[in-house]
Amino acid sequence: MTTTHPSIGHLIGYGRTSTTEQEAGLEAQRRDLLATGCVKLFLEQASSVGKRPELERAMEYVREGDTLVVTKIDRLARSTINLWDVVRALDEKGVSLRVLNLGGETVDTKSATGRLILNIFSGFAQFEREMMLERQREGIAKAKAEGKYLGRKPTARLKADDARKLNAEGKTPTEIAKALGIGRGSVYRALEGVGKAEG
Known part of the structure; x- marks a missing residue:
């Protein structure tokens, strides 16, 4: 079944929670996206590392002049590189990306400032994830050395x-x-x- 696209220049929302998160998280994203004025939503419960069919559908659906809206970066991308792959793909279609909560601000890639802020924050998010993994590895190594790690x-x-x-x-x-x-x-x-x- 083909989906009719509304007239050019609309807000299209994408929301995701992981398969382990509660439905309430997805409902909260739905509410925020609709409050922003999104005329169509693509929502799914999917792991960030697995396939995300609704994101693929959203990327296919958006047209020149549209804006893809997400509540947070981590709902959309699994890494800084992945984020910029998405932004590049949207750019090629003439579509901008809007993140509703990026350090308490709404950021839109239509502006150069928005792109800069997005780049900085996504870099911090990536750094934070890598630090968390490093601490986890250090914790396991320490527990093993002390004979407390059971695996x-x-x-x-x-x-x-x-x-x-x-x-x-x-x-x-x-x-x-x-x-x-x-x-x-x-x-x-x-x-x-x-x-x-x-x-």
């Missing part, structure tokens, strides 16, 4: 030997699953070829 909990695959051992003792898959805290399907996979997976 992830053992997966069902790591418990396969235990499952086979319990099966050899005559336990049923249901009993094994309960004892090891894994699903029955994982037990059956661990016992493939053993020939005693009954019950």
